[in-house]
Amino acid sequence: MPSVCLPDGSSRVISPGLTARELAESIGRKLAQAAIAAVVDGEVRDLSAPLPETENTKVKLLTDRDPEALEVLRHSCAHIMARAVVRLFPGSQLAFGPALENGFYYDIESPTPIREEDFPRIEEEMRRLISLEEPFERFERPVEQARELVRDMGQKLKVEHIDEDLARFPSLSFYRQGEFVDLCRGPHIPHAGKVGAFKLMSLAGAYWKGDAGRQQLQRLYATAFFSQKDLDAYLKQLEEAKKRDHRVLGKQLHLFTISPLAGPGLILWMPKGALIRGLLEQFLRDELVRRGYDPVYTPHVGRLEMYRTSGHFPYYRDAQFPPLYHHPAASALDLLQYRLASGPLDEAREREMGLFLSQASLVIPGYTEAKTPAAKLEATARQAAEILRLHSINLPDFDRAVGSEAQAKALLVWLERQEGYLLKPMNCPHHIQIFKAVQRSYRDLPVRLAEFGTVYRYEQTGELSGMTRVRGFTQDDAHLFVTPEQVEEELRANIELVRFVLKTLGLGDYRVRIGLRAKGSDKYVGSDDDWNAAEAALLRIVKSLDMPHTAEEGEAAFYGPKIDFVVRDCIGREWQLGTVQLDYNLPRRFDLEYIGADNKAHRPVMIHRAPFGSMERFMGILIEHFAGAFPTWLAPEQVRVLPVSEKAAEYARGVEARLRAAGLRATSDLGSDKIGARIRAATLDKVPYMAVVGEKEAQSGGVAARDRVAGDLGTMGVDEFIARLDAEIRARRLPGG
RNA sequence: GCUAGCGUAGCUCAACGGUAGAGCACUGGUUUUGUAAACCAGUGGUUGUGGGUUCAAAUCCCACCGCUAGCUCCA
Numbered sequence A: 001m002p003s004v005c006l007p008d009g010s011s012r013v014i015s016p017g018l019t020a021r022e023l024a025e026s027i028g029r030k031l032a033q034a035a036i037a038a039v040v041d042g043e044v045r046d047l048s049a050p051l052p053e054t055e056n057t058k059v060k061l062l063t064d065r066d067p068e069a070l071e072v073l074r075h076s077c078a079h080i081m082a083r084a085v086v087r088l089f090p091g092s093q094l095a096f097g098p099a100l101e102n103g104f105y106y107d108i109e110s111p112t113p114i115r116e117e118d119f120p121r122i123e124e125e126m127r128r129l130i131s132l133e134e135p136f137e138r139f140e141r142p143v144e145q146a147r148e149l150v151r152d153m154g155q156k157l158k159v160e161h162i163d164e165d166l167a168r169f170p171s172l173s174f175y176r177q178g179e180f181v182d183l184c185r186g187p188h189i190p191h192a193g194k195v196g197a198f199k200l201m202s203l204a205g206a207y208w209k210g211d212a213g214r215q216q217l218q219r220l221y222a223t224a225f226f227s228q229k230d231l232d233a234y235l236k237q238l239e240e241a242k243k244r245d246h247r248v249l250g251k252q253l254h255l256f257t258i259s260p261l262a263g264p265g266l267i268l269w270m271p272k273g274a275l276i277r278g279l280l281e282q283f284l285r286d287e288l289v290r291r292g293y294d295p296v297y298t299p300h301v302g303r304l305e306m307y308r309t310s311g312h313f314p315y316y317r318d319a320q321f322p323p324l325y326h327h328p329a330a331s332a333l334d335l336l337q338y339r340l341a342s343g344p345l346d347e348a349r350e351r352e353m354g355l356f357l358s359q360a361s362l363v364i365p366g367y368t369e370a371k372t373p374a375a376k377l378e379a380t381a382r383q384a385a386e387i388l389r390l391h392s393i394n395l396p397d398f399d400r401a402v403g404s405e406a407q408a409k410a411l412l413v414w415l416e417r418q419e420g421y422l423l424k425p426m427n428c429p430h431h432i433q434i435f436k437a438v439q440r441s442y443r444d445l446p447v448r449l450a451e452f453g454t455v456y457r458y459e460q461t462g463e464l465s466g467m468t469r470v471r472g473f474t475q476d477d478a479h480l481f482v483t484p485e486q487v488e489e490e491l492r493a494n495i496e497l498v499r500f501v502l503k504t505l506g507l508g509d510y511r512v513r514i515g516l517r518a519k520g521s522d523k524y525v526g527s528d529d530d531w532n533a534a535e536a537a538l539l540r541i542v543k544s545l546d547m548p549h550t551a552e553e554g555e556a557a558f559y560g561p562k563i564d565f566v567v568r569d570c571i572g573r574e575w576q577l578g579t580v581q582l583d584y585n586l587p588r589r590f591d592l593e594y595i596g597a598d599n600k601a602h603r604p605v606m607i608h609r610a611p612f613g614s615m616e617r618f619m620g621i622l623i624e625h626f627a628g629a630f631p632t633w634l635a636p637e638q639v640r641v642l643p644v645s646e647k648a649a650e651y652a653r654g655v656e657a658r659l660r661a662a663g664l665r666a667t668s669d670l671g672s673d674k675i676g677a678r679i680r681a682a683t684l685d686k687v688p689y690m691a692v693v694g695e696k697e698a699q700s701g702g703v704a705a706r707d708r709v710a711g712d713l714g715t716m717g718v719d720e721f722i723a724r725l726d727a728e729i730r731a732r733r734l735p736g737g
Numbered sequence B: 001g002c003u004a005g006c007g008u009a010g011c012u013c014a015a016c017g018g019u020a021g022a023g024c025a026c027u028g029g030u031u032u033u034g035u036a037a038a039c040c041a042g043u044g045g046u047u048g049u050g051g052g053u054u055c056a057a058a059u060c061c062c063a064c065c066g067c068u069a070g071c072u073c074c075a
Helices: A020-027 A029-034 A067-088 A116-132 A143-152 A156-166 A228-243 A246-252 A271-290 A304-310 A330-342 A347-359 A373-390 A396-400 A404-417 A428-436 A484-504 A528-544 A615-626 A646-661 A675-684 A695-700 A718-730
Strands: A003-005 A011-013 A037-040 A043-045 A057-062 A104-109 A137-142 A171-177 A180-183 A197-207 A216-225 A301-303 A420-423 A447-456 A472-482 A510-516 A549-553 A562-568 A574-583 A605-610 A639-643 A666-668 A689-693 A702-707 A711-717
Touching (some): A003 A057, A020 A037, A020 A057, A037 A067, A067 A116, A067 A180, A067 A197, A067 A216, A116 A197, A143 A156, A143 A171, A143 A180, A216 A228, A271 A484, A271 A615, A301 A304, A304 A420, A304 A428, A330 A347, A373 A396, A373 A404, A396 A404, A428 A447, A428 A472, A428 A605, A472 A484, A472 A615, A484 A528, A484 A562, A510 A528, A574 A615, A639 A646, A646 A666, A646 A689, A646 A718, A675 A689, A689 A695, A695 A711, A702 A718, A711 A718
Parallel strands (some): A510 A549, A639 A689
Antiparallel strands (some): A037 A043, A137 A171, A171 A180, A447 A472, A510 A562, A562 A574, A689 A702, A702 A711
């Protein structure tokens, strides 16, 4: 007899064909009404689906309290939204409409573009559909019939999807709601009335199947909840996050600015922001030195030759600022060489190349008109020859070269003789030179070279955002040169360092993500043994430290496995910080070695680590985490002295001087506003402490201390006030801690 | 780079084809203040830049620059 096992441990015998809904009814009428879907053997299913006729099937009925139910609800709401759009915008083509962590979207191609002004109409239509409480009815069709069905509905994208990805399935499922039918795997809520509250959020472009080479669709973002209360709470949380936006607070509190004239994506640290950054750097540097790192400094540019050796140039050149050459012809020849070296390209890569070349303002006569890849390469070579001639560069090897490969090689020989520099995209090649400057013995290892190193990457314009996505940033970088046996210990020490520092800043809640090789792929460098050992070490460490972690195959860099740190801030948002990466590649490219105990040369393993990513990004995250109210040890202004009236101004100046002499960052506000207004100003400036002084304090020689959050702390002596702040600063106490 | 939206005083915003305005901030004055906003006055703009349409453009059109939300990318 088939039976089910319920979460409370009880089991029931069921009749064949019984659905989850009928099961719920048999348990209780209320449960049946509240049920949204069911988890059957770990899989979320419709209530209307018959339960499997096996013994001891694990069944859990989901209600609006279960997170999985919310996902089902949102997916169903995506259907309701699509239905409303199809009604209002006849001829709309539907693509995908999945649930997300905070809502859902639907990608749609409509004959008349949808605009944000249309949101109220769409929402109204959705409300009407929801009030009908129509059921979601599932049905299945063999794949051929399914294809005909979507074709007859005029849903071209769905036809494409079946042809490309779904044809291998014997049958496909659909859900019907009134006149609206959508190809969909499900599951869905029993009827539309379960949607308690929803809201259309935004409109964006998205490529069909995420492929930039395909047409762009309109993506409607929205969210849905079981109750208006939950939606309101979510919207309030968004408001809260918005108030913490580091771009807003950074402006308000004069921490940093970005000037289009200085350059988009290039952070200008204002005095207050710079002070905080300096304190953070000092804190990190002290901690690194304590843990055996050696600070170094390297310049902002490096010879192209070095980046050719490391492989950074020219392979990632579309993400780099253009190289700096002395020879006036070199930039053009460099681009032409790059084009020739790339050889014949297919259509998609040719499009990318065209974009890149036009961005670099390189015009090749006859290039665009050339029909075949070979003709394009010929045009490129002609232009190179022309430039060589104009600049009287005699290059017989190029003239003799046959084919784009040989031509590229000849040009490269010339280019390599030219003086050329690159704004550094990474610090590692420089640090490697420092490692190589001294003969290294196994006794010297690990060598840990640390630098707050500024690097430059030419991010796409649409990618730039405040301090978190920029074109120049300073990594809290270090490179560790270790023996294979030392890898595990170094990784462990690294995680412990991150753990300590993040905890100090109140970001103690985080997990690590481990990037492993994709099985059976040959794109990785390094021996299998090294990889196996390194991957096992990574997993062993996170397990032994009892840390939340996820391991993801195929997420490793081609030169080694890596760990990413993902922290959760005080309002529950996750931020990806830096990474720790093992590297077998650069030691080989730069031919690094150390002398082992056997008196033979051995190749070290490199560990790249920038656990906080960059100072810019980390600062941005801290601003949001603290909502601009930095703990006293980091606050740019720690105390503001506020004389009650001008009569106490002289005394206030004296107090300020004493605070400064004690090492506190103090100022006085001697303005003519009333004391209440100046307290308000100091509070809005997020100054942690105020020292209110009037005639009483001037007589007793004290201050009336005030905390920016707790308010009046009462009167105390100046020394007592200083001691109190000093203790807090030494302990690096956190707000509320 | 792509899609959509947006650029008005230092900041937040109004004016939406017909004389560019408010609050805050700033400056000067009055007030001499006791724990989150005293009062009065004043300064401040070639409406992102450049072109076009119009008798007339912040407003409509085009190009560029920048910003925002996504997409794509991210060694």
